[in-house]
Amino acid sequence: MTKRAVGVDLGGTFIKAGVVDDRGRILSRVKIDTQYARGPDMVVARIALAASKAVERAKLTWARIGAVGLGSPGIFEPSTGIVSMSPNMPELAGLELASLVRERIGRKHINVFLDNDANLAAFAEYWVGSSGDTRDLVLFTLGTGIGGGIVLNGDIWRGAWGVAGEVGHMNLFPDGIRCGCGNHGCLEAYASAPALARRFREAVTAGRPSSMAPLLARGVNVSARDIARAAGDGDRTCRELIEETGHYLGIGVMNMLHILNVERVIFAGGMSAAGDLLLEPIRAEARRRTMPLAMRNVEIVFSKLGNDAGLIGAGGWAMRAAK
Amino acid sequence: MTKRAVGVDLGGTFIKAGVVDDRGRILSRVKIDTQYARGPDMVVARIALAASKAVERAKLTWARIGAVGLGSPGIFEPSTGIVSMSPNMPELAGLELASLVRERIGRKHINVFLDNDANLAAFAEYWVGSSGDTRDLVLFTLGTGIGGGIVLNGDIWRGAWGVAGEVGHMNLFPDGIRCGCGNHGCLEAYASAPALARRFREAVTAGRPSSMAPLLARGVNVSARDIARAAGDGDRTCRELIEETGHYLGIGVMNMLHILNVERVIFAGGMSAAGDLLLEPIRAEARRRTMPLAMRNVEIVFSKLGNDAGLIGAGGWAMRAAK
Known part of the structure; x- marks a missing residue:
């Protein structure tokens, strides 16, 4: 080398x-x-x-x-x-x-x-990042879309045509909303940054209270980052929406644990700014749904390497x- | 060797x-x-x-x-x-x-x-079965439960604790019915042989016609195999229920294609008796939902090795x- x-x-x-x-x-x-x-x-x-x-x-x-x-x-x-x-x-x-x-x-x-x-x-997470001593991991990148990468035996798993790791296009709701990819109900359509912003708009429109409701009413484009910040400041609707995002992602994690039985799942990307408000519901949902054996030694963490x-x-x- | x-x-x-x-x-x-x-x-x-x-x-x-x-x-x-x-x-x-x-x-x-x-x-499928010249495949075994096996690079992928390949416990409906594993909405809870039998009972109870309705009324335990046979004989409700099973399984296939980008997905187990009545809807649903690149060269087939x-x-x- x-x-x-x-x-x-x-x-x-x-x-x-x-x-x-x-x-x-x-x-x-x-x-x-x-x-x-x-x-x-x-x-x-x-x-x-x-x-x-x-x-x-x-x-x-x-x-x-x-x-x-x-x-x-x-x-x-x-x-x-x-x-x-x-x-x-x-x-x-x-x-x-x-x-x-x-x-x-x-x-x-x-x-x-x-x-x-x-x-x-x-x-990188396997090499010098948050993987600890494991040689297998799944990375979810949370941003405009939800991407992913899979490392197995210390090697990137790309599949036949380089498509592997498209974790954002696991299905969450078979009859759910349409995703950018054309399919319905993908994880990405519910848990990406734009999806969070959309769910926020829908929640406020439906009358749920938020400190940012006036901004929205003025036509300001409230982003996932804004929602994370407001949640950190105690905005209850924003907190609940981030928690919901965590539950969605936790189901994706559970799928990966049952399929690949990795011990490390790492989240990266802009939405990491939400911190434990996001990570705790991911962990809770994964724990609640995953067989005990597939949860053994599992750690679900944010990337240490960031950008x-x-x-x-x-x-x-x-x-x-x-x- | x-x-x-x-x-x-x-x-x-x-x-x-x-x-x-x-x-x-x-x-x-x-x-x-x-x-x-x-x-x-x-x-x-x-x-x-x-x-x-x-x-x-x-x-x-x-x-x-x-x-x-x-x-x-x-x-x-x-x-x-x-x-x-x-x-x-x-x-x-x-x-x-x-x-x-x-x-x-x-x-x-x-x-x-x-x-x-x-x-x-x-x-076995990789070695002498239905894998063709690919070195990567996912096997779904359809029976009382839905099990699975994953071969990557010609090697069995077991994960950290041997749990990998539990494809029956991918999530289909987050708020769905309870599965034997304790989670809600697993693929297995919708597409296993007992799940098909249960959906048949529910359908007949709800008034859908079937040549086997009188059997059910007499308390006979109608099995997935009976349903497959009746479907082959033209029983429309049975056909539709098997088709529905295929749609469920197709969503599971789609998840695996996006995650692992394998080119071969093989189905085995008792429910294979349903033949193309089951396989065609699996293929159709997978094709409909999977990104074109992840569908490239993909073949979805029954096992040739059987039992x-x-x-x-x-x-x-x-x-x-x-x-």
């Missing part, structure tokens, strides 16, 4: 990059615009630029770097590094992104490993994959 | 055993009473006896056998071979069953490998594990 790699976190607006060392420490940080509107060639060039800047900023040369790991939302063919689906950068679909970035960097010894950002974050998990995982995975 | 192993299928009433060769063929078959009522020591002795008889009946000696594989309903600690839970033989709990059987057989070179019967059946899967898997797994 090489001692340093560049991790790159590719988003539709920004590219973040950094050199990661073999203990998961971030040695440099770079953030530049993706310039997606200028087309895929530009995106490839920008990724290579961010990576080079990260090397430079760490006062290193490419000779001291083992590989590049590249994470992004979307689905990527594990064997080829081809973009199958990129929700926020649809023009990348079909592109051999990993090869293109590799060519653009143009260093013979530098291989580029492309993966889903939640997969890489899950790997850095993707970058650390990208670097760490690249080091591992490059050997 | 050795060329022959004994596979044993341990049930509460019968023990079935057979010599299995390295191509998954069964060379001999033995079936004896378990004599569970006479206590765990007797069960151990009976397992050893069944194994010896299987060797004898194949006209072989123990010297020509590499290992013994032992499958049973229940949950077994992967690392120790200790029985954690045996639903139909509760007195076996806590027993180091694999070691005890090994001692009882008393051949130095014969190791005994204990596993859940559905795990072993899943392995022999457990025995073949026990033998095959033992050969693999003994190396």
Whole structure:
């Protein structure tokens, strides 16, 4: 295993990059615009630029770097590094992104490993994060959508086409509301940040009291983060809605425990801001519904790595994959 | 890998055993009473006896056998071979069953490998069954309960405590009816054979027509198999109930595809008798709800090995594990 790699976190607006060392420490940080509107060639060039800047900023040369790991939302063919689906950068679909970035960097010894950002974050949790001494874990990322990553035996489980870990699309209510994916009743449609905001609007419209009702009445877009803050300040409706979110997520956790019997389930993403108000109901619901044997030694926790998990995982995975 | 192993299928009433060769063929078959009522020591002795008889009946000696594989309903600690839970033989709990059987057989070179019967059946499907050229699959066993087995990378996935693959306890309706496991709304509570029989009784009681209504009125216990037969003969209510079972199972399949992205899902067990009346709605529901990428190359099929899967898997797994 090489001692340093560049991790790159590719988003539709920004590219973040950094050199990661073999203990998961971030040695440099770079953030530049993706310039997606200028087309895929530009995106490839920008990724290579961010990576080079990260090397430079760490006062290193490419000779001291083992590989590049590249994470992004979307689905990527594990064997080829081809973009199958990129929700926020649809023009990348079909592109051999990993090869293109590799060519653009143009260093013979530098291989580029492309993966889903939640997969890489899950790997980071296993490697230097909240996994303790377990080699198996499930990560739920709570944000605009609900993504996930699965690590089994210390390895990312991607499945045949890189789709594995789509925990947000487990079914919660077969005849439930329509999800962005087209199906009805997905966990994501009930427990994502926009779903929480929607349930808040519905609750207030139905007459439930909230300190933020006047804001809503003025047309302000109350976000999941606002709801979490108000809940922390004692707003009862907001608390109940976050608790309800926790119950939904706890059912998802229970499914994963019965299917994979992992001992560690980690939550990450913006909604972690709700803290124990969210985590306790998740734990309670999972405990209430899961067979005792499948609950043995189980810990349900928040990520310790936070926003850095993707970058650390990208670097760490690249080091591992490059050997 | 050795060329022959004994596979044993341990049930509460019968023990079935057979010599299995390295191509998954069964060379001999033995079936004896378990004599569970006479206590765990007797069960151990009976397992050893069944194994010896299987060797004898194949006209072989123990010297020509590499290992013994032992499958049973229940949950077994992967690392120790200790029985954690045996639903139909509760007195076996806590027993180091694999070691005890090994001692009882008393051949130095014969190791005994204990596993859940559905795990072993899943392995058999991977090895010589309906998995095609894929190395990853999920097996659903449809019977009194709904069990399951998961094979990833050609290996049984057991999880930390051997609980993995409890696909019958995925949640279908969070506020649904109570399941035998204590939770509410499990897939098993809606789609197992007894659940189908129960839904049939409810449907007829509610006035839906069926050729078997008079039987029910006379107090006859109409089974899932009876319902499948009547459905095949054109009984519309029975058809609809089996179709509904298929829809429930299709949701479970969809969950597994999104979580693990396997390409093969196999159904086995008594309810397979319903044939395409059951399989087509499973496929339709899975297709309707699953992301296209997670449906790529997916085949949802019945087991080709049928009742022999457990025995073949026990033998095959033992050969693999003994190396």
